[in-house]
Amino acid sequence: xTPLAPSLTLAVDTLLAWGSEELKRxxxxxxxxxxxxxxxxxxxxxxxxxxxxxxxRAALEQDGSFFVTGSKVWTSYATHANYALLLxxxxxxxxxxxxxxxxxxxxxxxxxxxxPLREMTGGAHFNEVHLNDVRVTADCIIGAEGEGWRVAMxxxxxxxxxxxxxxxxxxxxxxxxxQHETSDPVSRDAVAQLAVLETVSQWTTDRADQDAAxxxxxxxxxxxxxxxxxxEQRAATLAVNLRGVAATAWQDDDDxxxxxxxxFLGSRANSIAGGTDQIQLNIIGERVLGLPxxxxxx
Numbered sequence: 406x407t408p409l410a411p412s413l414t415l416a417v418d419t420l421l422a423w424g425s426e427e428l429k430r431x432x433x434x435x436x437x438x439x440x441x442x443x444x445x446x447x448x449x450x451x452x453x454x455x456x457x458x459x460x461x462r463a464a465l466e467q468d469g470s471f472f473v474t475g476s477k478v479w480t481s482y483a484t485h486a487n488y489a490l491l492l493x494x495x496x497x498x499x500x501x502x503x504x505x506x507x508x509x510x511x512x513x514x515x516x517x518x519x520x521p522l523r524e525m526t527g528g529a530h531f532n533e534v535h536l537n538d539v540r541v542t543a544d545c546i547i548g549a550e551g552e553g554w555r556v557a558m559x560x561x562x563x564x565x566x567x568x569x570x571x572x573x574x575x576x577x578x579x580x581x582x583x584q585h586e587t588s589d590p591v592s593r594d595a596v597a598q599l600a601v602l603e604t605v606s607q608w609t610t611d612r613a614d615q616d617a618a619x620x621x622x623x624x625x626x627x628x629x630x631x632x633x634x635x636x637e638q639r640a641a642t643l644a645v646n647l648r649g650v651a652a653t654a655w656q657d658d659d660d661x662x663x664x665x666x667x668x669f670l671g672s673r674a675n676s677i678a679g680g681t682d683q684i685q686l687n688i689i690g691e692r693v694l695g696l697p698x699x700x701x702x703x
Contacts (some may be wrong), residue, residue: 416443419490419507419560423548428509432488444486446477446510446534447557456492456557457501461536463493463508471495473510473539481678483519483532486512491541492557495550505553507560509545516540526670561680575640576600579647586647595643602639606632627685628693634675634682641665641672 417436420429435441452459461475473493483489489510496504512519516539521529548556576599583596609629644665645652652665676682690696 413437415445415560416441416488416490419547419556422559423507423556425544427544428547432509441487442482442485444480444483444489444512444532444534445560446480446489446491446536447561448477448479450476450478457505457554459492459494459505461491461493462497463495463506463541464497465495469543471508471541471543473508473516473536473541475536477534477536478522478531479677480519480532480534481530483512483534484521484529488512489534490547490560492553495553502554504551505557506550507547507553507556508541509547510539510541514539514541524670524674526667528671530674574600574603575636576603579640579644582644582647586649592647599636599639599643602632603636606636627680627688630679631682631685631689637675638672641669645669 413436417433420433420436424432432441436443446461447456447459449459449461459475461473461477463471463473465471471493473491475493480489489512491508491510492505493508494504495506499505510517512534516537518535518537520533520535522531522533523529524531576596579599580596583592586592606629609632612629645668648665652669687699691698
């Protein structure tokens, strides 16, 4: 995924669905033209999977503007972004889903501090973002004040419904590696299982596309996100196992198989980014299968 992907799959969809005509005019065409890059300021240090417990505060001033204070974390591409979708609490005494509002935030505004988080791959895809009395005007509200939870669920549904396995299918890459490394029938069977899993994931993608075309973004997006993360992790793990100790040789060349360990390490983030696998299982269990809700501890 490139820094432009969140802009198109998150920002544009959200603005088209909920934004004012002024926000659309200001941002949609420029984002599609890659003149604006976006990130998503949802998760917090104490509110990752439990999004409803966020504490970032947007305090209303007498002139109608808001001053935002709080911290966000696990923000993809914040170092590249010009703007962000910001979820903050505008009702001081509110809790849970109530009193939340979605804003367009200028990431370069005074009071915004971005701190990259160095990962085990050596990169810094994720970031912390600290907000220290950042002024946001009322015309930057997406939807309506207090309607942030509905807007955020729309954004997350769009994100999960747009997950894609890009480029060459994973199983084909692993199959080529398997044919080069070994004729072991157990390994061939593992590649066949990966091919089946990835094919099913593609069918899930097709269903999510059909739902999106009908204006429905819901559980199919969670199923897609869950299957895609599992395909990525299983493929990377199988590739490293096939190459063996040689997979740890991290070379600076154009051979994609020379970076198998990077693929393996990076794939671990797939079960977190865009909503953890555990949250996706809860959504599927509760909204699709009708199982009892998981007990809430607070």
